[in-house]
Amino acid sequence: MSQQFEKLKNYVSSLEDDFEKFYVKGNKAAxxxxxxxxxxxxxxxxxxxxDVQDRKNAD
Numbered sequence: 001m002s003q004q005f006e007k008l009k010n011y012v013s014s015l016e017d018d019f020e021k022f023y024v025k026g027n028k029a030a031x032x033x034x035x036x037x038x039x040x041x042x043x044x045x046x047x048x049x050x051d052v053q054d055r056k057n058a059d
Contacts, residue, residue, distance in 0.1 A: 004047075004051070007044075008041075011037075011044065012041070019034060
């Protein structure tokens with residue numbers, strides 16, 4: 001569990017440059033990367049949700 005959470009935190013941290021490039025500097029290509037990253041984040045979050053639900057139901 002801790003490994004999944006650390007991976008998620010590292011992933012979010014890695015996006016900081018693209019967020020700044022898009023929101024501060026107006027770089028449209030960075031916006032595309034941010035959108036893709038948010039879609040990937042959504043997938044990772046769903047995977048964690050499924051794991052939590054499976055573990056909860058296993059008890």
